[in-house]
Amino acid sequence: MPLIQLAPAHIRAIAPYQPGKPIAELAREMGLDEADIVKLASNENPLGISPRARAALLAEVDGLALYPDGNGYLLKDAIAARLGVDLDQIVLGNGSNDVLEMAARALLAPGRSAVFSEYAFAVYPLAVQAAGAEGIVARARDYGHDLAAMHAAIRADTRMVFIANPNNPTGTLLAAEELHGFLKAVPENVAVVLDEAYVEFLDPAARAPSVGWLAEFPNLIVTRTFSKAYGLAGLRVGYALARHGLADLLNRVRQPFNANSLALAAAAAALDDADFLAESKRVNDAGMAQLTDGFRTLGLEWIPSAGNFVCVRVGDAARVFQALLRQGVIVRPVANYGLPEYLRVSIGLAEQNARLLTSLEETLGR
Numbered sequence: 001m002p003l004i005q006l007a008p009a010h011i012r013a014i015a016p017y018q019p020g021k022p023i024a025e026l027a028r029e030m031g032l033d034e035a036d037i038v039k040l041a042s043n044e045n046p047l048g049i050s051p052r053a054r055a056a057l058l059a060e061v062d063g064l065a066l067y068p069d070g071n072g073y074l075l076k077d078a079i080a081a082r083l084g085v086d087l088d089q090i091v092l093g094n095g096s097n098d099v100l101e102m103a104a105r106a107l108l109a110p111g112r113s114a115v116f117s118e119y120a121f122a123v124y125p126l127a128v129q130a131a132g133a134e135g136i137v138a139r140a141r142d143y144g145h146d147l148a149a150m151h152a153a154i155r156a157d158t159r160m161v162f163i164a165n166p167n168n169p170t171g172t173l174l175a176a177e178e179l180h181g182f183l184k185a186v187p188e189n190v191a192v193v194l195d196e197a198y199v200e201f202l203d204p205a206a207r208a209p210s211v212g213w214l215a216e217f218p219n220l221i222v223t224r225t226f227s228k229a230y231g232l233a234g235l236r237v238g239y240a241l242a243r244h245g246l247a248d249l250l251n252r253v254r255q256p257f258n259a260n261s262l263a264l265a266a267a268a269a270a271l272d273d274a275d276f277l278a279e280s281k282r283v284n285d286a287g288m289a290q291l292t293d294g295f296r297t298l299g300l301e302w303i304p305s306a307g308n309f310v311c312v313r314v315g316d317a318a319r320v321f322q323a324l325l326r327q328g329v330i331v332r333p334v335a336n337y338g339l340p341e342y343l344r345v346s347i348g349l350a351e352q353n354a355r356l357l358t359s360l361e362e363t364l365g366r
């Protein structure tokens with residue numbers, strides 16, 4: 001039998017993650033100038049990278065002949081100081097994607113299961129499947145997590161539950177009290193991965209005190225990233241927070257140098273750049289208002305979002321997606337999430353948002 005067919009069935013069944021279309025690819029395909037293309041497809045920061053992160057990157061370049069600090073001390077120290085956790089509660093990742101994978105690899109296996117919501121982040125089913133475990137999809141409520149349904153979906157062999165708050169791609173947000181009640185109800189032998197990739201875009205009052213909950217819940221894993229509000233998606237750096245024993249378990253499946261030197265240095269600098277973070281939130285709030293006002297004017301529905309993106313209902317989304325591409329505007333189709341009438345649009349700068357709205361208007365003939 002050919003080697004490829006001898007790979008485990010759960011590996012052969014994996015449908016690869018579909019990333020947003022890169023600007024350079026569209027430019028090649030359509031003969032467009034890269035500078036004329038607007039990409040609102042991957043929830044990237046339209047402000048670019050923080051000036052402090054940039055300076056730290058440049059300062060780090062000459063040290064690239066050396067391996068990174070495999071323990072990521074300087075970044076962990078910065079995170080620990082900022083969040084009030086111990087260093088041994090932090091697991092660094094090559095993006096938070098990496099820590100999600102580590103969690104799955106550390107706790108899942110064939111014969112075990114993990115629960116996630118309908119419309120949840122596509123990486124969860126992938127990580128679960130790569131570990132050979134079974135993914136259990138809990139029905140969504142109003143496009144968001146239905147925690148009662150998720151709790152009911154937990155079986156004896158379930159070792160993990162994934163919750164994105166806010167969720168991607170729908171942008172839905174759970175209230176802190178709801179989440180806390182869920183954590184209290186989940187058995188301690190089931191890990192709860194609380195993915196807070198977009199937490200920095202929330203108003204402070206809307207943020208769950210998730211880091212404080214670590215003391216109460218030994219099965220809680222909080223994940224965060226530098227890819228979104230911190231503007232470092234290309235560097236790949238994120239982290240998980242958990243109680244020491246659980247963090248130690250995740251670290252056992254971590255590649256020794258998974259977070260590279262540039263990423264460690266830039267992330268530590270970005271963490272301290274309060275001005276950049278505040279500006280990211282301000283631009284996002286303004287852009288969200290601009291886009292949703294525009295959708296309203298065009299008579300389009302959208303799913304209210306707490307993230308730096310919004311799903312808008314356009315009908316035949318595959319057609320509209322292609323038409324937007326021809327106009328040099330890249331957004332994200334979400335049919336693979338079970339939302340074939342929607343496009344997910346990342347919040348851009350004012351002129352980028354305006355370009356999207358104009359192109360939508362033209363495409364839809366409104």
Ligand SMILES: *Cc1c(COP(=O)(O)O)cnc(C)c1O
Binds near residue numbers: 238
């Ligand atoms: C973008 C995103 C991540 C972060 O990905 P990185 O690997 O850190 O770039 C994690 N979770 C969700 C829900 C996301 O949308």
